[in-house]
Amino acid sequence: MAEKKTAPSPSPSQDLTLGKVRDALIRQEDSIVFALIERAKFPLNAPVYDPSFFPQFGGRSLAEAYASEAEALQAKVGRYQNPEEVPFFPDDLSVPSIIPYNFPQVFHPASASVNVNDAIWSMYFNELLPLITVKGDDGNYASTAAADLMCLQALSRRIHYGKFVAEVKFRDAPQDYTKAIQAKDTDTLMKMLTFATVEEMVKRRVKKKAMVFSRNVTLEDKNCDVEVECKVDPSVVSRLYEQWVMPLTKDVEVQYLLRRLD
Amino acid sequence: MAEKKTAPSPSPSQDLTLGKVRDALIRQEDSIVFALIERAKFPLNAPVYDPSFFPQFGGRSLAEAYASEAEALQAKVGRYQNPEEVPFFPDDLSVPSIIPYNFPQVFHPASASVNVNDAIWSMYFNELLPLITVKGDDGNYASTAAADLMCLQALSRRIHYGKFVAEVKFRDAPQDYTKAIQAKDTDTLMKMLTFATVEEMVKRRVKKKAMVFSRNVTLEDKNCDVEVECKVDPSVVSRLYEQWVMPLTKDVEVQYLLRRLD
Numbered sequence: 001m002a003e004k005k006t007a008p009s010p011s012p013s014q015d016l017t018l019g020k021v022r023d024a025l026i027r028q029e030d031s032i033v034f035a036l037i038e039r040a041k042f043p044l045n046a047p048v049y050d051p052s053f054f055p056q057f058g059g060r061s062l063a064e065a066y067a068s069e070a071e072a073l074q075a076k077v078g079r080y081q082n083p084e085e086v087p088f089f090p091d092d093l094s095v096p097s098i099i100p101y102n103f104p105q106v107f108h109p110a111s112a113s114v115n116v117n118d119a120i121w122s123m124y125f126n127e128l129l130p131l132i133t134v135k136g137d138d139g140n141y142a143s144t145a146a147a148d149l150m151c152l153q154a155l156s157r158r159i160h161y162g163k164f165v166a167e168v169k170f171r172d173a174p175q176d177y178t179k180a181i182q183a184k185d186t187d188t189l190m191k192m193l194t195f196a197t198v199e200e201m202v203k204r205r206v207k208k209k210a211m212v213f214s215r216n217v218t219l220e221d222k223n224c225d226v227e228v229e230c231k232v233d234p235s236v237v238s239r240l241y242e243q244w245v246m247p248l249t250k251d252v253e254v255q256y257l258l259r260r261l262d
Numbered sequence: 263m264a265e266k267k268t269a270p271s272p273s274p275s276q277d278l279t280l281g282k283v284r285d286a287l288i289r290q291e292d293s294i295v296f297a298l299i300e301r302a303k304f305p306l307n308a309p310v311y312d313p314s315f316f317p318q319f320g321g322r323s324l325a326e327a328y329a330s331e332a333e334a335l336q337a338k339v340g341r342y343q344n345p346e347e348v349p350f351f352p353d354d355l356s357v358p359s360i361i362p363y364n365f366p367q368v369f370h371p372a373s374a375s376v377n378v379n380d381a382i383w384s385m386y387f388n389e390l391l392p393l394i395t396v397k398g399d400d401g402n403y404a405s406t407a408a409a410d411l412m413c414l415q416a417l418s419r420r421i422h423y424g425k426f427v428a429e430v431k432f433r434d435a436p437q438d439y440t441k442a443i444q445a446k447d448t449d450t451l452m453k454m455l456t457f458a459t460v461e462e463m464v465k466r467r468v469k470k471k472a473m474v475f476s477r478n479v480t481l482e483d484k485n486c487d488v489e490v491e492c493k494v495d496p497s498v499v500s501r502l503y504e505q506w507v508m509p510l511t512k513d514v515e516v517q518y519l520l521r522r523l524d
Binding site: 026027030031034037038041054056062065066069070073074075077078079081082085097098099101102103139140141142143145146150201204205208209212213215216217218219222223231 | 288289292293296299300303316318324327328331332335336337339340341343344347359360361363364365401402403404405407408412463466467470471474475477478479480481484485493
C-alpha cells in the first residue's frame with residue numbers, strides 16, 4: 001500500500017494558534033481555486049439564476065432551490081454541527097438526524113453567530129460568476145447548481161474563518177482590543193486587523209495557484225510559473241481575494257470582536 | 263472585465279469525434295484529481311461507512327443514505343437528463359421537475375443503459391479510499407460523504423465516457439467491429455480497444471497532474487515537475503487509472519459494443 005504523503009491538517013478549533021489558522025486558510029485557497037475551475041467547465045447557464053424560468057420553485061431560482069435543499073440534506077447528516085460551517089439558508093435546515101459529534105466550541109458565544117453569507121451570495125452571483133464563465137447554455141443545470149454550491153461553501157468557510165482569526169488575535173492581546181471594542185471603534189479595529197504586506201502576498205499566491213491548478217498539464221511542461229492557457233483567469237482569482245474575500249473576512253473579524261465582550 | 267482564457271469544451275455529444283472525446287477525457291482527469299485531493303482533506307471517518315453506526319438510515323451507511331438522497335435532489339433538477347451522467351441509486355431517483363433540455367442522444371438505444379456504477383462504488387470504498395486517506399475521525403461526516411460523492415461522480419462520468427469512445431470507434435469502422443460483436447467475442451473486442459502506449463501515457467499524465475495539483479504551492483517554487491509534499495500520492499492516482507479506471511472504461515466499451523447491433 002502506498003504511503004500517504006501528508007496528513008490533513010487538524011482543524012484549528014482543536015488547537016487554536018495563529019499558525020494553525022493560517023495553515024487552514026492557505027489550504028482553503030486550493031479548495032476555492034478547484035471549485036472555481038470546476039464551475040468554469042460549464043458556461044453561465046443563465047436559466048439556473050432566473051426565478052421565472054422554473055416556476056415550480058415557488059419564486060426561487062433553480063440555484064436557490066438546489067442550494068437550500070442540498071443544505072437541508074447536509075444538515076440532516078450533521079454538517080452544521082461543525083462551527084466552521086455556516087449555512088446560506090438557515091431557516092430551511094433539517095434537524096440533524098445523527099448523534100452530535102463533540103466539536104470543540106472555541107468561539108465566544110455572543111460572537112459565534114456572525115454570518116455574512118448574504119453578502120457572499122450576492123457577490124458570487126452578481127460579480128464573480130460573470131468573470132469566470134463564458135456566455136452560453138449547455139443544459140447542465142443540476143451540475144451547474146452543484147458546482148455553484150461548492151464555490152459558495154468554500155468561500156463561506158474561508159471568509160467565516162475570520163472568527164478563528166479574531167478569536168486567536170483577541171486571546172493573544174486582549175488589552176489591545178478591549179478599548180476599541182468598548183468604544184465600538186470599527187475603524188481602529190479594521191486597522192488593527194489589516195496587514196498590507198500579508199494581503200499582497202496572499203493575492204500573489206492565489207493568483208499563482210490559479211495558474212498552477214488551471215493549466216492544461218502535459219507530460220512535457222516543467223515550469224509552472226508561467227501563465228499558459230488557464231481554465232480560470234488568475235487575475236480574477238487575485239481580484240476575488242482583494243475585493244471580496246479579504247474585505248469580507250475582515251468584516252467577519254470586526255463583527256466578531258464587537259461582540260467579544262458581550 | 264478580465265478576459266476568459268479558454269472556453270469550456272463542448273460536450274462531445276454535440277459533435278462526436280474521437281478528438282473531442284479525448285479532450286473531454288483529459289479534462290475529466292483534472293476533476294478526478296481535484297475531487298481526490300478534496301476528499302483527502304478529511305481522515306477516513308469510518309463511521310460514515312458503517313451501516314450499524316447510524317441506525318436511522320435503515321440499514322444503509324451514512325455515505326449510502328447521503329449519496330442516494332443527493333442523487334434524488336440532483337435528479338429533480340435534471341442531472342440525469344444528460345446521458346453523460348449515470349446514477350448510483352437509479353431506483354431512488356425523483357422525477358425531474360424541470361423542462362427537459364434537449365441533450366443530443368448519440369448512443370445506440372440498446373447500449374445506452376450500460377452501468378458499471380456498482381463496480382465503481384465497490385472499488386472506491388474498498389480499494390481506493392484507504393489509499394488516499396489517513397486513519398482517524400474528525401467528525402466531518404457530512405462533508406466527507408459530500409466529498410465521496412464528488413469523487414464517485416467524477417469517476418463514474420469518466421468511466422461511462424467509454425460509451426462515447428465505443429460509439430465513435432464503431433462509427434469510424436463498423437465493419438471491423440461487426441464480426442466480433444456478432445460472435446460475442448469479448449477478447450477480440452478488448453484487444454481492439456487496447457492501446458498500451460496510450461494507456462502508459464495516460465498513467466504518466468494523471469500522475470503528473472496529482473503532483474502538480476496536490477503540491478503546496480508557494481511563491482518561490484517554479485518547477486512543478488518534481489514531487490514535493492503531495493496531498494494525494496501521485497502513484498496512487500496512476501494506479502487508480504491502471505487498475506480500475508482504464509479497465510472499467512474498457513468494460514463499458516465492450517458491453518456497449520456487444521449491444522451495438524441489437
